[in-house]
Amino acid sequence: MDASQYSQLTLLERIDFSEDLALFRLRADEPVDFTPGQYATLGLKENGSDRPLLRPYSVASAPGNTELEFFIERVDEGALTPKLWDLNQGAELWMRDKIVGRFTLDPDRTYHLMAATVTGVGPYVSIIRNQLRALRNGTQDAPQPMLVLHGASRSWELGTYLDELTTLAAEVDWFEYVPTVSRPWEDPDWEGECGRVEDVLRKHLDESPFSPSETAAYTCGHPQMIEKAQGILERAGFEDDALHEEKYFVERNGA
Numbered sequence: 001m002d003a004s005q006y007s008q009l010t011l012l013e014r015i016d017f018s019e020d021l022a023l024f025r026l027r028a029d030e031p032v033d034f035t036p037g038q039y040a041t042l043g044l045k046e047n048g049s050d051r052p053l054l055r056p057y058s059v060a061s062a063p064g065n066t067e068l069e070f071f072i073e074r075v076d077e078g079a080l081t082p083k084l085w086d087l088n089q090g091a092e093l094w095m096r097d098k099i100v101g102r103f104t105l106d107p108d109r110t111y112h113l114m115a116a117t118v119t120g121v122g123p124y125v126s127i128i129r130n131q132l133r134a135l136r137n138g139t140q141d142a143p144q145p146m147l148v149l150h151g152a153s154r155s156w157e158l159g160t161y162l163d164e165l166t167t168l169a170a171e172v173d174w175f176e177y178v179p180t181v182s183r184p185w186e187d188p189d190w191e192g193e194c195g196r197v198e199d200v201l202r203k204h205l206d207e208s209p210f211s212p213s214e215t216a217a218y219t220c221g222h223p224q225m226i227e228k229a230q231g232i233l234e235r236a237g238f239e240d241d242a243l244h245e246e247k248y249f250v251e252r253n254g255a
């Protein structure tokens with residue numbers, strides 16, 4: 001490992017939404033710059049090894065801050081995530097200095113339709129927070145209209161983003177948020193949309209004022225959702241170059 005290409009981050013806090021879903025807030029020594037929607041490569045150095053165990057994670061915070069936010073799912077049989085859950089406040093993580101990725105706002109289209117499973121909302125949160133800040137401080141004149149469809153099995157798995165995005169959608173006219181839960185029988189107080197993201201996408205495409213020729217569609221998170229959603233979007237008339245995806249993992253055979 002070339003240590004000059006990595007920085008150390010400090011774990012400020014972990015906010016748990018369930019046993020296996022949490023927001024991680026990390027602090028860097030210097031403000032971190034990137035294009036909203038991109039991912040950082042984070043990891044831990046294991047005892048006796050000088051190579052950190054690294055994985056990509058979408059940054060949910062806006063660029064230019066020393067604090068970085070990540071929405072992470074623990075994979076029980078995974079190599080890195082169980083170790084992340086073992087960390088205490090103040091623990092050190094490694095991050096590759098280059099934050100990269102092409103899952104960023106499509107500059108060629110007017111409207112932005114964004115679909116996510118659970119933690120896949122991270123890149124959209126970064127994009128939205130960045131746009132909100134730019135509109136408020138006057139560095140951006142006109143908002144880019146965005147619709148986020150965000151699915152989880154139960155509503156608490158949508159994290160603090162459920163409140164943040166619901167509140168924002170009530171305050172501004174350029175943003176709409178549609179959370180949906182696929183196991184409403186386990187969440188009896190839930191009054192929002194029910195069903196998987198792709199089912200809600202089908203319904204909202206019929207009602208949406210965003211026309212396929214002027215809209216970029218983004219899908220992020222679980223590979224099955226991405227494949228189904230892209231089929232629906234293609235049948236609705238979206239062109240290939242308007243479809244953007246970020247698959248978080250590859251399913252193993254039989255998974």
Ligand SMILES: Cc1cc2nc3c(=O)[nH]c(=O)nc-3n(C[C@H](O)[C@H](O)[C@H](O)COP(=O)(O)OP(=O)(O)OC[C@H]3O[C@@H](n4cnc5c(N)ncnc54)[C@H](O)[C@@H]3O)c2cc1C
Nearest residue numbers: 055056057058071072073075078079080081119248249250
């Ligand atoms: C560009 C990019 C951005 C990503 N951003 C995020 C993010 O913001 N938040 C986040 O939680 N993850 C994100 N991921 C996934 C992340 O990089 C790791 O794959 C995940 O955290 C598992 O790491 P691990 O070392 O614990 O498991 P591994 O040892 O890498 O994986 C073990 C097995 O679990 C499978 N697997 C991995 N993730 C899942 C999952 N979520 N559900 C079911 N099976 C899975 C793998 O395919 C593998 O077969 C992103 C991936 C990519 C490619």
